[in-house]
Amino acid sequence: MAVTVILDGACYCLGIMSEKQRDLRERTRRAVRNEIAEAANELFVERGFEATTIDDIAAAVGMSQRSVFRYFSSKEEVVLGKFDLVVDDMLAALRARPADEAVWTSLRRVFDVLTSLAEMPGSVRMVEPIHRMVFETPVLLAGYLQKLQHMQDAVVAELMDRAEAAGTPYAADDPTPRALTAAAFGCLVAAQHSWLASGAQGSFTDAVDRAMATVGPRA
Amino acid sequence: MAVTVILDGACYCLGIMSEKQRDLRERTRRAVRNEIAEAANELFVERGFEATTIDDIAAAVGMSQRSVFRYFSSKEEVVLGKFDLVVDDMLAALRARPADEAVWTSLRRVFDVLTSLAEMPGSVRMVEPIHRMVFETPVLLAGYLQKLQHMQDAVVAELMDRAEAAGTPYAADDPTPRALTAAAFGCLVAAQHSWLASGAQGSFTDAVDRAMATVGPRA
DNA sequence: GCCTAGGATGGCAGTTACTGTCATTCTGGA
DNA sequence: TCCAGAATGACAGTAACTGCCATCCTAGGC
Incomplete structure (x- = not known):
């Protein structure tokens, strides 16, 4: 050694x-x-x-x-590995948003990274069957949700940096940034569900918009 | 055969x-x-x-x-198996709420099943270390998130039944019940995070209340 | 107290995901 | 042409499972 x-x-x-x-x-x-x-x-x-x-x-x-x-x-990584690269893109997308934008809006824009990935012409053919496979195979679903959790961790850290840079930092024990982010990602998964349930007709982007319109920050 | x-x-x-x-x-x-x-x-x-x-x-x-x-x-089930029983309790808790109660409020009450489980005198000693282990061990975190997803599926189905029974059913492609439920469960996880981050001081119940107060349904 | 049905158990062989190690091969630049 | 270092293959080993079968245990009928 x-x-x-x-x-x-x-x-x-x-x-x-x-x-x-x-x-x-x-x-x-x-x-x-x-x-x-x-x-x-x-x-x-x-x-x-x-x-x-x-x-x-x-x-x-x-x-x-x-x-x-x-x-x-691992075997799961063969399917889910691509999401590791996405995290950096999401952070970049978040940093590109104006610092004073409403958090919920910024989060919606962060998901553009995913929607554009899903709508890329080259990969469109496999997107739906793989998507379906992930949600139907327990070990893949578990791994996918864990990746989403990692993304959330990164996004939360970035949101806290942003707030601090803007001079309005969150208190150390304030659950707001994490709760907002978790809610937004929850909407994302809900959108994926309804998109798959509808047979992947209609645009995935719309599904995300509709899901995120039903929930939001309070006061 | x-x-x-x-x-x-x-x-x-x-x-x-x-x-x-x-x-x-x-x-x-x-x-x-x-x-x-x-x-x-x-x-x-x-x-x-x-x-x-x-x-x-x-x-x-x-x-x-x-x-x-x-x-x-499986090995994970030794740690996470207890959550399978919780699903039924959660559904029972949901059915026990008045049918015209705000969904967000009902969802908060559903989580009482979990908080009371965490605060049972007999198991309090192990709750925090196991909790921490679940969040720190990738395969356990993945499995846990998957269990939460199953709970959400069950809760969503029950919410749709409830709305239909009340004469105000959701449209088939309405993402509202799923998005609300996902947001609520996101808040739950956020609460667990902040509870663990604070060294498990203070009550877990309060953490859930605070997280769920920052987000909510829209009009 | 004996008998029997059917669950509970142990042991064993086999599969698959994964890991460490070492010898060999390939590749781009000096 | 030669060399450093990466890429590969082959092999042995571990640990999580699974199927199978023989055995054991237990509760109820007699």
Whole structure:
């Protein structure tokens, strides 16, 4: 262990690997990751999530099981991993809103990151079946809700920063920012439910708008 | 398979096993289940959830691993299983509210089932550490959020029944009941967060009240 | 007190998700 | 051409489950 640390440190300090090389590796890594995820999603919607093994996925992309796990920390991540990237976009979207905008409005705008993702022309075909799969497979639903919780944590932190920067900080034990955020995300899930229940007709954006119109901050 | 079904059917129809016997079995089953859960929770808070194996739990209660799985379908269920019983209580609490009460108020009262559970004298000692463990262990948090989602499904169905019985049914695609319920449960989680963040001082009930006061239905 | 039906249990083999390790291979830059 | 370091494959190992079968236990009928 000690040896490993020393070696790692030495390599890093010497900076033998160039910036360019690092970028390239990073890009190819992402490409392979996407390739695996796409192949896996085909299998998942075809046979179901639980009926598809990691070995199946590995075979489909011509890799060893071990290598698949080098790209995804778990089977669920193959489906849900994309949401990790979304968090940064959501924070960026939140920071782009005027600091004095009503929190509820800002939260609605944050969800544009998700709606635009769902309405991207390239991925539209798979959006609904995968969506449905997530809500129908217990382990995926659980993982998805947990991701949403992480997003909320990040958003709450950003909201508190924003309030402080605006000179109107929340008290340390004020549940307001967290409650508002949780309510907004609750509306998001409710919108997903009704969108799926309606057979994914109509726009998802509208569903979010309608859900968020029924609830709001008090006074 | 066919044989099994026929045999089961025959046994059931003949009613060989008496009602009393059935009840007794049921009661002892619950007792054993509780015993396992309590022993397991001790181990969980002591060593952590992931560091405790099913074999550890089985050894602690003097059973085989196989038998533990006859009482709990998964390791998470040992911690989260109790919430399955709560659903029925919540529905009963909801039905006990006046049909014309504001939905937000009824939802707040539904949560009394949870707060009273958390403040029961017998279990108070373990409530906070387990609570904390659930929020800090990813797989438990995911499972917990999923249970909350199930509760919401049940509550939404009941709210729709109630509205229909009162002669003011929701439209089929109206997201209102689901959005309100989701917002309320979001407030619940927010309250749990702030309660834990404050070191579990103050009453949990107050935390829920404060969180739910910041959000509400719109006109 | 014996007998029997049917649940409860234990043990064991098997599957799958995942992890650590090591030897090998690939790749871009000097 | 050579080399550093990343990518890969193969293999062994763990832990959460699941199915199966033989055995045991218990409550009720006789």
